[in-house]
Amino acid sequence: MRLSNHAIIAGSAGGTEAATVELLRADILGSAEEMVGRIREQVPEYAPDAGAHPSEALRRGVDLALRRYVEMLDQHVGRGARAGPARAGDWREVYRALGATELRAGRSLEALHAAVRICARVASRRLRAFAARHGLPPAAVAWLAEAIFDNIDEIARVSAEGYARAQEDSAGERDRRRRRLAELLVADPPPAPRALAAAAAGAHWRLPRRLAVVALAAAGPPARPPLLAPEILSACDDAEPYLIVPDPEGRAQVRALVNGLARHRAAVGLPVAPEHAARSLRWARLALELAGRGHLPCRRLLWCGDHLATLAVFQDEALLAALGERRLAPLAGLREDKRRLLAETLLAWLRCNQNANEVAAHLHVHPQTVRHRLRRLTDLFGEQLRDPGLRFELELALRAECSGGVRRAGKAEQR
Template sequence: MRVMRDATIITGPAGSTEAATVALLHADVLGSAAEMVREIQEQVPEYAPSGRHDARALRRGVDLALRRYVEMLDQHVGRGAPGGDWREIYRAVGAREMRAGRSLESLHAAVRICARVASRRLRAFAGRQALPPTVVAWLAEAIFDNIDEVARASAEGYAQAQEVQAGELDRRRRRLVEVLLADPPPSQRALTAAAAAAHWHLPRRLAVVVVAAPGPLSQPPLLAPEILSTFDDVEPCLIVPDPEGRAQVRALINGLARHHAAVGLAVEPMDAGKSLRWARLALELAAKGRIPRRRVVWCADHLATLAVFQDEALLTALAERRLAPLDGLREDKRRLLAQTLLAWLSCNQNANEVATHLHVHPQTVRHRLRRLTDLFGEEIRDPRLRFELELALRAFTT
């Protein structure tokens, strides 16, 4: 405060005049609260009488700033003792405004209105009291020093409250992900409560996207608020509500650099765990070559394979049992005959179609089929065993 720190003004020959002036100004300053509140309500929509605010809280905030201004004047003319930690009080005001859902811009607009009303009333007071210019100058500067302090401290409190709220919301969103992906699935009541706490609208359907990453992503992509994520986990994933099409999901995955991902089937929220399980299985099968390894694997494109490989240990046991006749052969011969047998079963036992599919002569196919008949007997034509044999062959040949 440049003018107020001038000792000739505060303690010089005019000091007694200034002290008397401050005493006269008290009532005028403290009496301006109603005018300030009225103009704030008229000019700032968020503080309008019909808006989302507590008129009493607005009046308390204005009274607080006015009392601080009077206290500043008293201290500089030697009338009052130092007050409390006003900055901390102003920070609390800023935090309260944030929690009430009002913007920082609206709060600062209200502060500026207070400054204009105070300046207008000071000019009128100065005219009535015939105050010298130097006294008017330090009184005016005190107004703006006080307003600056209110604005700075309230902004600090607002930002601190935002950080706390963001951290709490993040914690609640994490909890929601845990509830959604829980095994066994959550009750509808628990899921609804977790979604409400996280301010997340429960969608009609959702899909889980699992990312094949060696660990937590160092730079997770920026996501829309409705998309839940666990990018700091060992197995990062996204929960995409109401996926409207592949373009939408692909656009999300494009932000994951070169990582591979699998997109689970769209399911009701209660079944999110199933979508996660299918996406995990798709990534695993792609890594093993059971399904084509692409940057994005869509579970919807591989339903039969996913169904077959739900229990790979059981499938292995089936293959060991049904393909036992091939055990005594060399690996290359064994694989060749297995591929031929699978093609023959898939092509409705038509040797010519098998030849076209395998790019060999039909006579070659017939020669292999005779060898297969020697090994398997009539089992290869038994309709009751065909399904199991085909499953075993698909597991063996992929």
């Protein structure tokens, strides 16, 4: 505010503005006790029984506000400001620090601003009493009242800046701790239970009984980081992004979560204990990979629990290829189209409990066609079809064969 210059203060006290300021100085600096008392009476967060006692910081803030007010008055009447707490450093930084202190103490910005308004009311009332006591007309002290509210407004603004800056720093630190916790949860080998508990406590995240990891596959340009519920841990900026969902209660919860992620496909790992989160992530990423290669349905959302057999079969593809090469060797010399028809028929026969009629319905062919193929398969595989253990291995190899999962030896020669 630009204060207008008044030449002489009228009234019984007479004298100049400088004389008025000198008279007022002691009254101003003596009002701190009353202001602190009013604040503690009227703002619950500063009450004596509010837990942590804010009295010292509160008194410092009030004293500084009053000294800054006196300093403003000295500057207005052309007298250099006296050395003191308000001049010892940048008062703005002091009030920014006060705003930050209030946040860390768990008090709201509204409480701080309520305290500032109480100071303004007390100062305004005492100024009116001062004017009456010295016989000063209202016009003589109007500029003093204006200076009160200018001072209070500036203090409120600067302390709010400090409060907001501390909020940003706190949120940034919390996000860093939550990201570190997510990384620790999916680490392989898993962290020690004590380290995991400490990281969860530092991130203000309750370790759940079980959790599921959701692996994400971007289906377009990187999206803006999603707004997630506080219990969800996110590593969406990772090269291979994922989410950690505690205590997944049902599919609707996870489906709603994934639907909020634009341009992403996702696979949900099996629920596991927190120390086994790396397993859930590994299974989810395998599901995405298999879907991309056509071995699982290419859906927006895959559930590992729906595809356990396929995931188990593809855990070790080198071993799976070796199994296929050994068990499906009787098909190796056939033309590609003939091999495919016989492989599909044999897999259906194993799945349909060796019932030719069910196989025919499943493949949409005549039962006689199925029986013809089965005679050919009996000639090729012989004893393997009668041994339960070998039939199980055959089914695994055929599942991979029919989904394109086995690289067959001698394929080039067949062409």
